[in-house]
Amino acid sequence: xxKKGMFFTLMTTAFLIIFVFIFMVPGxxxxxxxxxxxxxxxxxxNDFIKDLKRDTSRGLYISSFRALMALEGHIIQEGEFLDxxxxxxxxxxxNGTINNTNSTLMLFSTFPDWIENIQGKAEKFNxxxxxTLHDVYISQDDxxxxxxSGNLTxxxxxxxxLASWDMNETINASISIIGFEDPLYIVYTYGRTTNLINxxxxxxxxxxxxxxxxxxxxxLKEVDESYYKPNTNAPDFLMRFENDLxxxxxxxxxxxxxxxxxxxxxxxxxxxxxVDYCYWDGVDGPYRVNFTPSWFMLDNAHRAGYNVTGLxxxx
Numbered sequence: 461x462x463k464k465g466m467f468f469t470l471m472t473t474a475f476l477i478i479f480v481f482i483f484m485v486p487g488x489x490x491x492x493x494x495x496x497x498x499x500x501x502x503x504x505x506n507d508f509i510k511d512l513k514r515d516t517s518r519g520l521y522i523s524s525f526r527a528l529m530a531l532e533g534h535i536i537q538e539g540e541f542l543d544x545x546x547x548x549x550x551x552x553x554x555n556g557t558i559n560n561t562n563s564t565l566m567l568f569s570t571f572p573d574w575i576e577n578i579q580g581k582a583e584k585f586n587x588x589x590x591x592t593l594h595d596v597y598i599s600q601d602d603x604x605x606x607x608x609s610g611n612l613t614x615x616x617x618x619x620x621x622l623a624s625w626d627m628n629e630t631i632n633a634s635i636s637i638i639g640f641e642d643p644l645y646i647v648y649t650y651g652r653t654t655n656l657i658n659x660x661x662x663x664x665x666x667x668x669x670x671x672x673x674x675x676x677x678x679x680l681k682e683v684d685e686s687y688y689k690p691n692t693n694a695p696d697f698l699m700r701f702e703n704d705l706x707x708x709x710x711x712x713x714x715x716x717x718x719x720x721x722x723x724x725x726x727x728x729x730x731x732x733x734x735v736d737y738c739y740w741d742g743v744d745g746p747y748r749v750n751f752t753p754s755w756f757m758l759d760n761a762h763r764a765g766y767n768v769t770g771l772x773x774x775x
Contacts, residue, residue, distance in 0.1 A: 612629055
């Protein structure tokens with residue numbers, strides 16, 4: 461090939477390269493810009509999904525808390541225990557009713573109401589959120605907390621179909637029972653009094669030797685305030701809604717102040733153990749405890765738990 465031919469070939473190649481550069485680079489730039497936009501949108505939707513799950517969990521907590529309050533209100537009003545706490549809770553949190561009667565506490569506060577609100581907020585971000593609620597479950601997670609779980613399906617889509625997520629999730633909420641009313645006290649005192657769930661500050665230290673004698677001031681404070689302590693032989697909080705006085709790994713118990721009941725005009729059973737579930741189950745309390753009122757009676761199984769083994773006797 462002569463020099464002129466080689467020069468022509470090189471020039472042609474150079475022009476082709478310049479042509480490709482001029483016409484292709486903007487396309488690559490636009491492609492790169494689109495990829496950056498997609499990446500940013502995906503990241504923003506990921507953040508939205510995190511917020512969505514957090515808001516859903518918060519909604520489950522609030523609707524469940526109100527449902528428990530509504531169930532206690534129903535017991536106060538009717539003076540009767542529930543037949544099935546799980547069924548009644550599910551009805552309240554999903555439908556806003558108790559025994560097919562609307563509850564004012566659940567008005568616009570059911571879990572489906574919360575889901576609808578969350579879906580509406582998604583539209584403001586050009587996101588289509590479809591949340592399907594399959595069921596809710598309630599259980600006693602430990603002596604002082606209730607666990608509520610919601611089984612849901614999330615279908616999240618960008619309205620331009622840029623990105624989408626489909627997932628099944630179990631959303632959990634933990635509700636402290638501290639401050640709730642004990643259904644046993646409500647029903648068995650015919651609504652004349654109640655007892656709020658509060659942890660004892662004296663667990664394991666109810667009595668002690670002071671000087672030449674025993675000091676039972678903490679024990680007297682325990683019964684005066686009717687504090688609660690954990691006991692695996694006692695019913696848990698949820699069981700108390702059904703008047704189930706059996707044992708639970710997450711059981712709690714209090715001491716019933718019989719003087720308070722008597723002052724309210726209620727008939728008292730002095731021969732029963734004053735441990736709440738024992739008292740209302742008619743369990744005999746043959747042991748008197750020194751330095752306590754005459755009605756302060758315990759069954760043998762509870763003497764050690766309240767540190768009165770060396771202070772108690774059968775009269």
